[in-house]
Every structure is written in C-alpha cells, then in structure tokens.
Amino acid sequence: QKEVEQDPGPLSVPEGAIVSLNCTYSNSAFQYFMWYRQYSRKGPELLMYTYSSGNKEDGRFTAQVDKSSKYISLFIRDSQPSDSATYLCAMRRGGSEKLVFGKGTKLTVNP
Amino acid sequence: KAGVTQTPRYLIKTRGQQVTLSCSPISGHRSVSWYQQTPGQGLQFLFEYFSETQRNKGNFPGRFSGRQFSNSRSEMNVSTLELGDSALYLCASSVTGVGTEAFFGQGTRLTVV
Numbered sequence: 001q002k003e004v005e006q007d008p009g010p011l012s013v014p015e016g017a018i019v020s021l022n023c024t025y026s027n028s029a030f031q032y033f034m035w036y037r038q039y040s041r042k043g044p045e046l047l048m049y050t051y052s053s054g055n056k057e058d059g060r061f062t063a064q065v066d067k068s069s070k071y072i073s074l075f076i077r078d079s080q081p082s083d084s085a086t087y088l089c090a091m092r093r094g095g096s097e098k099l100v101f102g103k104g105t106k107l108t109v110n111p
Numbered sequence: 112k113a114g115v116t117q118t119p120r121y122l123i124k125t126r127g128q129q130v131t132l133s134c135s136p137i138s139g140h141r142s143v144s145w146y147q148q149t150p151g152q153g154l155q156f157l158f159e160y161f162s163e164t165q166r167n168k169g170n171f172p173g174r175f176s177g178r179q180f181s182n183s184r185s186e187m188n189v190s191t192l193e194l195g196d197s198a199l200y201l202c203a204s205s206v207t208g209v210g211t212e213a214f215f216g217q218g219t220r221l222t223v224v
Binding site (some may be wrong): 049 | 117129142144153154156201204210213220
C-alpha cells in the first residue's frame with residue numbers, strides 16, 4: 001500500500017464550479033499537510049500548509065485535514081481557467097523534513 | 112524576495128556520463144531538499160541538507176550524491192548516468208526543514224540519451 005494515494009484524474013470542470021481534490025494516507029505519523037499546484041514545465045507552487053487536523057482557508061482555497069480518517073481535501077471555489085494545473089498533496093512526519101507526495105490530480109477548468 | 116533558483120534548466124547527457132545540478136535557496140533558508148519527478152513515480156525524495164550536513168536520504172543508489180556549501184547553496188551529482196535517470200530534478204528550500212514550509216524551484220530537466 002502506498003503511503004499517499006491521490007486520484008490522478010483527469011478532472012474537467014466548467015468555469016465557476018467548486019472543485020474538490022482529495023488524498024488518503026496510511027501513515028498516522030504524518031502531522032504536516034500541504035497542497036502544491038504545478039503548471040506544465042514548472043516547479044510545484046505551495047498553496048496551502050496545515051498542521052494536524054482542521055480547516056484552513058485562503059481566498060478561494062480551503063484545505064481540510066481529517067486525521068482520524070487519514071483523509072485530506074482541497075476545495076477550490078469559483079474555479080478559473082488559470083486554475084488548470086496538476087495539484088499535488090504532500091505530507092510530512094513531525095521531526096522530518098522529507099515530503100511524501102501523492103501522484104497528483106490534473107485539473108482542467110473550461111471557460 | 113528571490114525564489115529558489117536552479118541551474119541549468121535543461122540538460123542532455125549521454126549514458127555513462129556524470130552531471131552536476133545546482134540550487135540556490137531563498138535567502139535565509141538553511142535547509143535544501145532534492146526530489147526526482149518522473150511520470151511513473153511522481154515526486155520522490157532524494158536527500159536533504161541543513162548547515163552543510165546531510166540529515167536524511169531517500170532510497171536512491173549511491174550514484175546520486177549531494178553537498179551543501181556554507182552559503183546554503185547546494186549541488187546534486189549523478190554519476191554513471193542511466194536512461195532511467197531522465198527526469199525533472201527539483202530543489203526545495205525551507206528555513207529549517209522540519210516543520211516549516213518548503214518552496215520549490217523550477218527544476219532541471221535532465222534527459223539521458
């Protein structure tokens with residue numbers, strides 16, 4: 001079983017839709033949870049960074065972490081064509097600098 | 112504030128050669144990590160350096176090595192290149208590594224022919 005599972009998609013939505021992206025994980029030692037956005041031929045860009053369980057909101061983006069279910073989500077409200085990219089979840093154990101990534105979900109937002 | 116800078120952006124090498132990639136972290140960041148990204152395996156951790164010391168290493172052969180200099184800049188070396196080493200190599204910097212946000216550079220695209 002992979003440590004982090006993420007549906008690769010692809011996911012295609014109309015402009016203005018609410019997008020839900022998810023990851024599950026198996027290692028209960030993970031304490032830090034991140035979402036990155038990666039455009040084609042670019043490096044990953046940090047979108048959200050959360051510690052332990054709970055919600056975090058930043059503009060149109062909301063990250064949720066449910067440690068009891070080992071499940072994290074990223075919601076994008078009022079999606080825009082510029083949100084079209086691959087979204088990667090990543091997580092890290094406490095006391096470790098190593099990030100473990102999901103395979104990424106490719107999102108296309110159609111005008 | 113300048114971001115993470117990786118050079119070169121693109122490289123083409125022949126099997127058996129060696130290659131050195133460079134990473135300049137964000138000013139004030141002392142931790143530098145390296146990752147390999149391929150379509151099949153995704154992003155995989157190679158190693159992490161903090162204050163010129165390797166603190167953690169991923170499951171890669173000894174052909175992959177790195178170092179960090181006193182100014183926190185880091186280099187990664189791959190010797191005896193194989194076709195399977197073709198990938199996007201990404202460098203991430205953070206203030207201390209543990210418990211702090213990691214910011215990535217644009218990567219170096221290595222093609223081995």
